[in-house]
Amino acid sequence: MEPIIKIExxxxxxxxxxxEFVALKNINLEFQEGEFSGIVGPSGSGKTTLxxxxxxxxxxxxxxxWVMDKNVAELSHKESAQxxxxxxxxxxxxxxxxxxxxxxxxxxxxxxxxxxSKEERRKAVMQALEWVGLENxxxxxPSKLSGxxxxxxxxxxxxVKEPKIVLADEPxxxxxxxxxxxxxxxxxxxxxxLGTTFLFSTHDEKVMQYLNRIIHLxxxxxEKDEIITAQNQKS
Amino acid sequence: xxxxxxxxxxxxxxxSLLPIxxxxxxxxLTVFLSGYLAGVFQDIIxxxxxxxxxxxxxxxxxxxxxxxQMPIDLALLDVxxxxxxxxxSYPEVEWVKRIRFGGLLDxxxxxxxxKGQGPASVMAISLFSKDSHEVERLNIExxxxxxxxxxxxxxxxxxxxxxxxxxxxxxxxxTYVGSTMYGSMSFQNFIVSGTVHFGTAGFDxxxxxxxxxxxxxxxxxxxxxxxxxxYFETGQYDSEKATKISAAFNQSxxxxxxxxxxKMFSLEQQNNLGDMLAYSNYMSQxxxxxxxxxxxxxxxxxxxxxxxxxxxxxxxxxxxxxxxxSIYRKSIVExxxxxxxxxxxxxxxxxxxxxYMQEVGLDISEMITQSSMLMPSTLRAKMIPSQFYIGxxxxxxxxxxxxxxxxxxxxxxxxxxxxxxxxx
Numbered sequence: 001m002e003p004i005i006k007i008e009x010x011x012x013x014x015x016x017x018x019x020e021f022v023a024l025k026n027i028n029l030e031f032q033e034g035e036f037s038g039i040v041g042p043s044g045s046g047k048t049t050l051x052x053x054x055x056x057x058x059x060x061x062x063x064x065x066w067v068m069d070k071n072v073a074e075l076s077h078k079e080s081a082q083x084x085x086x087x088x089x090x091x092x093x094x095x096x097x098x099x100x101x102x103x104x105x106x107x108x109x110x111x112x113x114x115x116x117s118k119e120e121r122r123k124a125v126m127q128a129l130e131w132v133g134l135e136n137x138x139x140x141x142p143s144k145l146s147g148x149x150x151x152x153x154x155x156x157x158x159x160v161k162e163p164k165i166v167l168a169d170e171p172x173x174x175x176x177x178x179x180x181x182x183x184x185x186x187x188x189x190x191x192x193x194l195g196t197t198f199l200f201s202t203h204d205e206k207v208m209q210y211l212n213r214i215i216h217l218x219x220x221x222x223e224k225d226e227i228i229t230a231q232n233q234k235s
Numbered sequence: 236x237x238x239x240x241x242x243x244x245x246x247x248x249x250x251s252l253l254p255i256x257x258x259x260x261x262x263x264l265t266v267f268l269s270g271y272l273a274g275v276f277q278d279i280i281x282x283x284x285x286x287x288x289x290x291x292x293x294x295x296x297x298x299x300x301x302x303x304q305m306p307i308d309l310a311l312l313d314v315x316x317x318x319x320x321x322x323x324s325y326p327e328v329e330w331v332k333r334i335r336f337g338g339l340l341d342x343x344x345x346x347x348x349x350k351g352q353g354p355a356s357v358m359a360i361s362l363f364s365k366d367s368h369e370v371e372r373l374n375i376e377x378x379x380x381x382x383x384x385x386x387x388x389x390x391x392x393x394x395x396x397x398x399x400x401x402x403x404x405x406x407x408x409x410t411y412v413g414s415t416m417y418g419s420m421s422f423q424n425f426i427v428s429g430t431v432h433f434g435t436a437g438f439d440x441x442x443x444x445x446x447x448x449x450x451x452x453x454x455x456x457x458x459x460x461x462x463x464x465x466y467f468e469t470g471q472y473d474s475e476k477a478t479k480i481s482a483a484f485n486q487s488x489x490x491x492x493x494x495x496x497x498k499m500f501s502l503e504q505q506n507n508l509g510d511m512l513a514y515s516n517y518m519s520q521x522x523x524x525x526x527x528x529x530x531x532x533x534x535x536x537x538x539x540x541x542x543x544x545x546x547x548x549x550x551x552x553x554x555x556x557x558x559x560x561s562i563y564r565k566s567i568v569e570x571x572x573x574x575x576x577x578x579x580x581x582x583x584x585x586x587x588x589x590x591y592m593q594e595v596g597l598d599i600s601e602m603i604t605q606s607s608m609l610m611p612s613t614l615r616a617k618m619i620p621s622q623f624y625i626g627x628x629x630x631x632x633x634x635x636x637x638x639x640x641x642x643x644x645x646x647x648x649x650x651x652x653x654x655x656x657x658x659x
Contacts, residue, residue: 052653055554057554057650057653058649077558077559077650078558078560081553081556081557081558081559081561082558083556084554084555084556085555085556085557086556088556090554090555092554096547096551098243099247100242100243100246100247100250101239101242101243101246105239105242108239110556112236112239113556113557113561157555
């Protein structure tokens with residue numbers, strides 16, 4: 001089966017003073033559709049840089065990064081935006097909801113960018129809110145939500161367009177243990193029911209318990225690519 | 236999407252309220268000042284119209300050619316009949332007769348010897364006719380310094396400065412020395428009923444106001460007048476109407492070569508007022524452009540601040556897959572909406588303020604030491620058609636310009652930094 005994400009000899013360098021800093025060194029990775037994987041590693045190991053490249057937010061200095069059969073290295077800004085709009089969902093450490101809009105409108109925004117009809121949007125938004133258990137509070141403003149609710153709205157926003165891939169950067173960093181588990185369980189459920197590929201960048205042990213693959217990065221290189229067996233994994 | 240943007244504008248007070256208030260204030264100022272300037276220039280026109288030109292004026296052809304010399308021998312005759320015919324033909328216009336002429340004033344002492352003398356410029360108007368509005372039109376009541384308005388024939392008003400120069404008191408007798416319209420010598424005594432302040436040096440040095448019947452007698456100008464002035468009953472000068480009436484009136488005398496035939500002139504055909512009107516429009520445009528520029532700078536800053544404040548929101552939208560071009564275009568649509576809202580509000584406020592200043596005005600009579608016949612004691616604005624759209628130029632353009640410039644930052648933004656930026 002063709003991988004949904006294929007990283008091929010990817011190197012990413014950033015200018016630093018008169019020289020350059022190598023954030024990723026010749027990375028080769030493949031992700032199959034439906035994976036629930038995580039990239040872990042200390043600060044500066046290249047987690048976010050790799051997530052940026054997979055999310056078509058950045059381009060590799062050399063090598064190729066194929067996402068949904070599109071080579072991120074060759075995409076124009078507009079094509080990158082289109083890839084994100086149609087196939088990628090993002091979940092951030094901070095929920096980053098638009099404060100003036102309601103829960104419903106925050107989730108709806110991603111669909112407005114796809115020019116979906118009002119009825120299509122309404123159905124999809126309510127479905128997404130149901131997935132995360134917030135179907136009863138579509139009219140609440142972000143300021144009235146708890147931390148857990150806020151992150152669940154962010155998940156609904158990422159999932160409403162039913163993307164093939166969801167990229168989550170430390171999604172539990174601002175949550176207490178109970179909420180963190182609840183959030184990860186929600187994402188795991190969506191992964192299983194919808195077949196969405198989830199890729200996390202995380203330090204959080206609670207998240208790692210649920211992953212079926214953990215890629216350890218260190219100094220911009222893959223130190224270990226670990227497949228977690230079902231008996232070691234939390235469901 | 237427009238609906239989505241509108242919701243954001245309405246709900247986000249930082250995004251909408253402050254910019255709308257600033258736009259509205261700027262637009263109010265632009266609209267009001269535009270109306271105020273129109274009012275100022277209108278006052279200048281009114282001042283000319285009240286004193287000298289009317290909205291239209293009829294003189295004999297010969298008089299018109301030399302009117303600066305006030306040649307009374309070339310005055311119009313049979314003016315009662317002409318005035319009646321004008322009333323019937325143009326009932327929307329008030330027609331008034333006036334005579335302007337010059338002579339010498341002689342003031343005698345108790346023994347009958349001359350104690351003072353001076354050249355006088357006389358304006359004869361209809362002071363006692365029931366239908367006449369000349370006293371109000373010339374603001375005589377407010378311009379009175381001493382005494383009262385003449386109550387009967389034989390009484391006159393003289394310029395206050397002139398009275399002081401000649402040492403004339405209220406109730407004193409003065410003698411006019413001049414000539415009739417046929418060239419004979421003319422002498423007549425008048426009683427000074429009051430002194431007035433004209434507000435212009437030329438008149439204040441030596442002007443006299445008397446009733447037109449007294450002047451007709453004095454000048455042997457029975458049923459005559461040097462000019463007939465027409466005033467639109469609305470009080471407002473209507474250039475198009477004045478031109479039309481003048482053309483129609485003159486057409487009716489086109490077949491005669493008589494140099495005493497009456498000829499009508501519109502306001503802008505007299506005293507270079509046409510150039511003045513064009514100049515006033517030009518000046519008005521320049522002042523409005525300066526205001527537009529000044530307001531644009533202020534509103535541009537508002538746009539810049541708005542763009543900076545929403546840096547994070549734009550980041551989220553980029554991450555969600557909105558292109559930079561789309562964000563940029565929507566920020567401009569938003570600026571147009573905010574600019575339009577502020578402009579509508581500002582235009583309404585500006586028009587209301589102008590309307591108030593047009594109808595009620597600002598009474599400055601207490602601020603000026605002495606009201607004059609020439610200077611109005613109430614400042615007024617004038618509503619003009621351009622006020623309905625002029626405010627939209629700074630209101631919308633400045634907001635759009637501000638957003639266009641601040642929005643350029645969107646294109647410079649590195650999406651690679653989004654994860655880090657959105658963690659904060």
